[in-house]
Amino acid sequence: MKNPFTPTYGSVPPLFAGRREIIRQIIFGIENGPGDPNRSTVITGARGTGKTALLHQIAVEALEYGFISVYANSNSVLLDEILRRLEKEASEFIERENKAKISEVNISGFGIKIEYSDQKKSWEENLENIIEQLTAMNIGVLFEIDEVRGGDEQIRRFASLFQTFITARKNVCLIMAGLPHNIDNLFKDKVISFIRRSRKQELGLIDMSEVFYTLRETIETEGKTIDADALKIMTEETAGFPYLIQLIGYEVWQVSGDKKNIRRKDAEDGIRNAQRYIVSSVIELTLNDLSDKDREFLVAVSQLDTPADMSLIAQKLNVDSRYISQYRLRLIKEGVITSVKRGFVDFVLPQFRKYLRELSE
Numbered sequence: 001m002k003n004p005f006t007p008t009y010g011s012v013p014p015l016f017a018g019r020r021e022i023i024r025q026i027i028f029g030i031e032n033g034p035g036d037p038n039r040s041t042v043i044t045g046a047r048g049t050g051k052t053a054l055l056h057q058i059a060v061e062a063l064e065y066g067f068i069s070v071y072a073n074s075n076s077v078l079l080d081e082i083l084r085r086l087e088k089e090a091s092e093f094i095e096r097e098n099k100a101k102i103s104e105v106n107i108s109g110f111g112i113k114i115e116y117s118d119q120k121k122s123w124e125e126n127l128e129n130i131i132e133q134l135t136a137m138n139i140g141v142l143f144e145i146d147e148v149r150g151g152d153e154q155i156r157r158f159a160s161l162f163q164t165f166i167t168a169r170k171n172v173c174l175i176m177a178g179l180p181h182n183i184d185n186l187f188k189d190k191v192i193s194f195i196r197r198s199r200k201q202e203l204g205l206i207d208m209s210e211v212f213y214t215l216r217e218t219i220e221t222e223g224k225t226i227d228a229d230a231l232k233i234m235t236e237e238t239a240g241f242p243y244l245i246q247l248i249g250y251e252v253w254q255v256s257g258d259k260k261n262i263r264r265k266d267a268e269d270g271i272r273n274a275q276r277y278i279v280s281s282v283i284e285l286t287l288n289d290l291s292d293k294d295r296e297f298l299v300a301v302s303q304l305d306t307p308a309d310m311s312l313i314a315q316k317l318n319v320d321s322r323y324i325s326q327y328r329l330r331l332i333k334e335g336v337i338t339s340v341k342r343g344f345v346d347f348v349l350p351q352f353r354k355y356l357r358e359l360s361e
């Protein structure tokens with residue numbers, strides 16, 4: 001039996017949990033037409049909250065509304081990549097149109113060469129040309145740029161061209177995704193102030209009832225059943241974190257082997273197996289993105305009773321509480337800790353506490 005879970009970064013899960021409201025708003029923007037504020041959206045969330053998967057899901061749904069998508073990672077060849085992918089996606093429509101034109105023209109005895117990417121033209125001109133032709137054919141373009149960060153020359157150049165498309169009411173939409181601190185820097189960029197006016201969508205945790213349903217449906221669709229108590233402990237262990245839905249689902253499925261029904265014991269063993277991978281595929285990745293001071297703060301949180309008292313964290317680190325509140329705010333924004341009640345914080349994923357405690361022992 002095939003394991004249906006997808007604990008790999010960037011892969012779209014068989015059943016997409018939650019996020020309906022965000023998708024609905026973006027699709028509304030696409031349907032509503034040029035000028036809709038959702039046509040420029042920025043998606044942010046911690047590692048493993050499902051930014052890339054959401055971009056792919058939106059691309060699939062946008063296709064039904066006549067939008068082709070161009071997905072690219074923000075890196076040093078971003079602009080070339082966007083043009084190349086757009087050419088590839090658009091070629092089917094543009095060539096068809098051009099062939100018709102060419103045969104018409106040939107009848108009247110004139111030769112015509114229609115080009116949609118010209119080496120002698122600037123990148124902007126080439127892109128504009130394609131958008132122009134697609135808009136004329138009533139085909140929209142959804143640009144999706146993943147892993148964006150601030151101060152990037154290529155993003156700036158793309159964004160200023162995109163702004164001219166918006167002004168000219170071209171049929172385009174832009175969704176960017178990135179980690180919270182990178183999106184913060186992007187919003188601070190004075191050169192591309194229009195990004196600051198984009199819609200911001202923050203990916204948090206998935207509702208527990210939705211996780212419960214997603215795990216069960218994914219299992220049952222692939223031909224197994226699961227006992228209610230097994231499902232319950234799996235759901236709790238995910239803490240609503242998208243990557244963990246896939247990882248825990250995957251490991252429990254593996255443990256269950258050829259058995260048709262998944263029991264509590266399988267769930268317990270699978271959850272235990274998942275722990276190892278949580279460290280390398282979530283915790284360490286997340287800690288790598290943070291500063292030394294952030295990590296010191298987190299170690300202090302892990303050593304206190306849960307939820308951790310902010311004044312005790314300050315005492316432990318030997319600093320005053322005003323100073324510490326900056327770290328608190330940043331780490332909340334980064335999706336690593338949450339504010340439980342006034343003056344107390346806790347980890348979003350309980351597995352962080354265990355890992356950091358063991359590390360500092």
Ligand SMILES: Nc1ncnc2c1ncn2[C@@H]1O[C@H](COP(=O)(O)OP(=O)(O)OP(=O)(O)O)[C@@H](O)[C@H]1O
Nearest residue numbers: 006008009010017047048049050051052053242243
């Ligand atoms: N809504 C969802 N429901 C179920 N599983 C999901 C959902 N979103 C993402 N996942 C799963 O979570 C994992 C991480 O998703 P993804 O790679 O999109 O995260 P990300 O936010 O882009 O992470 P990073 O910041 O490292 O790029 C994948 O295994 C994916 O299949």
Ligand SMILES: [Mg+2]
Nearest residue numbers: 010051052053
């Ligand atoms: Mg990603």
